[in-house]
Amino acid sequence: MKTKETSFIFHKEQVQKYIRILGDSNPIYESEESARKFGLQTIPIPPAMPMTVYQSFEIPWLMKPPVIHRKQQCINHQQMFINETYTGVISLTDVVVRKKYTFSKQTLLLYDTTGNLCFSGISHIVSGEIL
Numbered sequence: 001m002k003t004k005e006t007s008f009i010f011h012k013e014q015v016q017k018y019i020r021i022l023g024d025s026n027p028i029y030e031s032e033e034s035a036r037k038f039g040l041q042t043i044p045i046p047p048a049m050p051m052t053v054y055q056s057f058e059i060p061w062l063m064k065p066p067v068i069h070r071k072q073q074c075i076n077h078q079q080m081f082i083n084e085t086y087t088g089v090i091s092l093t094d095v096v097v098r099k100k101y102t103f104s105k106q107t108l109l110l111y112d113t114t115g116n117l118c119f120s121g122i123s124h125i126v127s128g129e130i131l
Contacts (some may be wrong), residue, residue: 001092003057010045012082018049045080050110050119057090063102064128070103075120078112086110086118095130102127 019029027034028044035043051074080086088110095104108121 003090007087043082048074062131067127070124073122077117
């Protein structure tokens, strides 16, 4: 199963709010000028921040409680930046039912406008029934 393809843009304010929550004081997230001093074209997206785009997707499946993240992996294939358009899709695979629990894998893939894979977020989940 897959979600519909969804597009979005990370904005400077979102990045700054995210890093404040994390307590990250790295100057590359403060301003475009600071990022350029470190050789970047503009403010980069923090490594795990792409996982926050889950809220932008309409997920066509429902996991009945309990829902437990067994493990999660974030892979940055190439640096992502503010004010650029990214497109993504979430897939549900490897669904196995054992007794009253469902084991599954959700994968978030994000691409830039040229179709290059930028980010993979892989979540292994245990839940009740998947509807």
